[in-house]
Amino acid sequence: xxxxxxxxxxxVIAEESNVTQVIDPLGGSYYVEALTSEYEKRIMDIxxxxxxxxxxxxxIQEGWFQKRVADFAYETALRKQSGEKxxxxxxxxxxxxxxxDIETHPYDQTTAERQVSRTQRIRRERxxxxxxxxxxxxxxxxxxxxxxxxxxxxxxxxxxxxxGDIVEKLKTVWxxxxxxxxx
Numbered sequence: 001x002x003x004x005x006x007x008x009x010x011x012v013i014a015e016e017s018n019v020t021q022v023i024d025p026l027g028g029s030y031y032v033e034a035l036t037s038e039y040e041k042r043i044m045d046i047x048x049x050x051x052x053x054x055x056x057x058x059x060i061q062e063g064w065f066q067k068r069v070a071d072f073a074y075e076t077a078l079r080k081q082s083g084e085k086x087x088x089x090x091x092x093x094x095x096x097x098x099x100x101d102i103e104t105h106p107y108d109q110t111t112a113e114r115q116v117s118r119t120q121r122i123r124r125e126r127x128x129x130x131x132x133x134x135x136x137x138x139x140x141x142x143x144x145x146x147x148x149x150x151x152x153x154x155x156x157x158x159x160x161x162x163x164g165d166i167v168e169k170l171k172t173v174w175x176x177x178x179x180x181x182x183x
Contacts, residue, residue: 011088066182119162126160134159135169142173 014020022031053059079085086092134156141147149170156166 008088011093015086015088015092063180063182066180070182122160122162131156131159131161131165135161135165138166138169139173142170 022029026032050056050059053064059065076085080087080091083091089095134152138149138152138156141149141152153166
């Protein structure tokens with residue numbers, strides 16, 4: 001397995017990175033400079049396009065960025081599927097598929113009951129007045145973009161607040177993110 005991993009690493013470098021297309025890619029080569037210049041130009045073109053289309057916020061609201069990412073992912077998938085974009089072990093140098101037994105662990109109701117019982121015990125035994133005061137402080141801090149929620153979150157955990165307690169309070173401030181589908 002270690003030998004296969006070493007071989008695959010070499011194959012990825014040779015086939016997927018295009019490093020073999022240049023004699024000395026990192027030795028002061030024009031290639032690195034050319035790539036840097038190309039990326040800089042592409043980035044500046046995208047920034048100019050964002051500005052021309054009305055700015056970042058407008059384009060986020062319109063789903064423009066999500067559409068660009070989705071389109072790129074689709075184009076990349078097509079290139080991989082056709083073999084135009086080599087991916088070692090997927091569409092290039094593919095080995096015969098080996099069957100691996102995956103050990104699964106059956107659901108154990110006693111484990112779930114033990115965890116629920118533990119959470120209930122923690123909620124009973126903690127100083128709920130202090131936890132509730134800290135949860136209200138968390139809400140205040142979360143409403144202020146200039147403040148960091150980590151110190152109060154750490155205090156909450158030290159006092160026995162659960163992840164559920166903390167997340168439910170943060171939902172009251174920030175809501176729940178729902179991604180808008182992009183077509």
